[in-house]
Amino acid sequence: MKVFKILPSAFLVFTIVLLVFIKSLFFIAIQNDFFSIGLGGGNDAEYYNDYALGYADSAVNIWPVMLRYLNDRGLYSRIITSYLLFFISLFFIPGLVNKLADLNFKEDQKNYLYIILLCLIYPTIFFYTFDVYRDVFMVFSFLVGCLVVKRCLNSSNYVNFLLLFIFSLIIGFFLLGLRPYLGYAFLLALFLWKIRFTKRRLVFLAVLYFSALFFVNYLGYLDFLTDYRSGFEEVGGASTLGLDFSNPIMFIPNFILSALGQLFGLYVTNPLAIILFLVETVPFFFMLVYVVKNIRLADNFVRFLIIFFVVYGSVWLIGNDNLGTAVRLRIYNYLAIYISFFYILRIKRLSSKRL
Incomplete structure (x- = not known):
């Protein structure tokens, strides 16, 4: 895409180095209690730490079990774990995304740097390095x-x-x-992953997908998700969409509204939501459009990512009605499209060279 040719590589490198420096200072300041940031679901880290230290007995997933295992062997530290998570977000996640997109610095220099930049400016990933989330x-x-x-x-x-x-x-x-x-x-x-995509077939698959969702819900097989979603409204708060999934006839319209509000971030409740929309969602949206337009180039791996995107998104868009939680849940959807986008860009570049 032409937009990726605008910024020179030197500027991208400078921006990446600057971001690493600023984020490191910010992270150290948070860890040393110079100031604090309130996050939705902030009790998660407290619970994980309590379980690791033996103050809680019920494990809701294997993450606290892993932390307790380390603690039992004298290897657990809340602060060191946070630093390790920060290090992973700073270096390993951008590196893995580049590896998955099949990019290398010599041949795909700008795209390589753009992926690093995208991962580094992704606010939600950074926010959840401050503690043992x-x-x-x-x-x-x-x-x-x-x-x-x-x-x-x-x-x-x-x-x-x-x-x-x-x-x-x-x-x-x-x-x-x-x-x-x-x-x-x-x-x-x-x-x-063997399901093949073309633009024409996408229309057929979309109709089949929504029809299947409607009938599965109508038969009551999604009640456990819709019931879970209704719990958010019972708790209350301004961070819910308030969609009523109890009416099966309105299931598909409500599902679409849920996707628009949570996956595409169009339900804005505060200034932070605007920032997340501009930094996270806008790039995701344009990349998603590009991937759909070039769906014929999807190979086995890209098809795996797209199918994951649909299946994973379907579950949490039905079961979740908390906008704060949505920004955590959609990370995997966004990364799947980031990878697919740059992967397809590389395929197109290689194809043009052969011609």
């Missing part, structure tokens, strides 16, 4: 899983394919332990 570790685990899947689907050797497929299944079950529907979407995409 599970989000950054889940993103890291998901990207590692995607890397294994990519190598699996691109393998021409049957034995390698089988071994990598089994490893992908193991990672999928690990993701189930971190967040059930994240692992469920990962595993389901692992079995549905």
Whole structure:
């Protein structure tokens, strides 16, 4: 895309270095209590720390179990874990996204730098490095899983394919332990990646998809999600969309409104939501449009990412009605499109060289 040719590489490198420096100062200031930032779901980290230290007995996922395991062996520190998560967000996540997009610095210099910039300016990932939240570790685990899947689907050797497929299944079950529907979407995409996409077929698949959602909900198989969603309204607060999913006839319109409000960030409640919309959602939207326009170039791995995007998004857009939680849940949807976008850009570049 022409827009990616505007900024010189030197400027991008300078911006990346500056961002790393500013974020490091900001992170250190937070860790040393110079000031604090209130986050939605702020009790999560407190609970995880309490469980790790043995002050809580009920584990809601495997993240606190892992922390307690480390603590039992004298390896756990709340501060050190936060620094480790910050380090992962600063270096490992951008590196993995670049690896998944098949970019290298020599051949795809600007796109390589743009991905790093996108990951570094992503506010939600940064916010959840300040304490022992599970989000950054889940993103890291998901990207590692995607890397294994990519190598699996691109393998021409049957034995390698089988071994990598089994490893992908193991990672999928690990993701189930971190967040059930994240692992469920990962595993389901692992079995549905052979579905081929064209622009014409996308229309048919979209009609089939919405029809299937409608009938599955009408038959009551999504009641556990809609009932969970209704709990947000009972708790109250201004951060809910307030959509009533109890009427099956209105399920699809409500689902679309939920996607517009939560996935696309069009329900703005405060200045922070505007910032997140501009920094996170606007790039995601244009990349999503580009991926759809060039869907014919989707190979095995990109199809896996797109199927994951749809399955994972379907679950949380039905079950979640908290806008603060939505910005955490949609990280995986956004990253799947970021990777697909740059992956397809590279395919187009290579195709033009052959011509």
